[in-house]
Amino acid sequence: VATVPETTVIRPFRSREHMTRVLQFQYEVYQRNFPGFVVGRAFLADYERQLRQAERSPVEGLWVLEEQGAVIGFVWAALMSTMVDPKVGYIKNVYVVPERRGQALAERLMEQAEQWMREHGVERSALDVTVSNRTAVGLYERCGYHVQRYRMEKDLGEKEPGL
Ligand SMILES: CC(C)(COP(=O)(O)OP(=O)(O)OC[C@H]1O[C@@H](n2cnc3c(N)ncnc32)[C@H](O)[C@@H]1OP(=O)(O)O)[C@@H](O)C(=O)NCCC(=O)NCCS
Secondary structure, eight states: OOOOOOEEEEEEEEHHHHHHHHHHHHHHHHHHHHOOOOOOOOHHHHHHHHHHHHHHHHEEEEEEEEEEEEEEEEEEEEOOOOOOOSSEEEEEEEEEEEGGGTHHHHHHHHHHHHHHHHHTOOOOOEOOOTTTTHHHHHHHHTOOOOOOOOOOOOOOOOTTTTO
């Protein structure tokens, strides 16, 4: 495994500099996690809008991993509030370019997001991941995440005649 060059840095996401690259990442993120889903123009336009909003929000944290000016990774976290938990951190998105995987760079991005959560008084971080995305599940397990709830799905198919 190649060592991580010292020129690899984590910086806050800036739409003006990083938007195009981060949008490109979403093809793989969404198509891998939602088998059958096709990322299209409308999805990307909506995602871009959400990124711009998040960039200005104090309860969202977005960073890129840069190497000599090139964006090679991305992480998006948020501070959330639920009916049972007034303050919980949530990892929305994490990505590392294929040619730089296997060097624990995603772990560095996760640590950045979790440190930001701690600084905001959050004691717990949560995330959703698709069961078939073994690499991501492995990453999260290495980072200390464990299954706390199951999200169960059922394919309803066609409506049965006579109902
Ligand atoms: C998930 C993802 C972010 C992981 O990125 P990564 O930087 O390669 O993550 P890591 O390096 O921590 O781990 C990847 C693998 O490299 C291995 N690895 C990590 N550091 C290593 C090191 N120093 N030496 C050897 N192997 C190492 C890990 O054991 C892991 O192996 P596994 O997949 O067999 O479990 C990346 O695969 C990705 O961007 N995927 C597409 C987007 C996606 O699905 N994101 C998650 C959305 S829920």
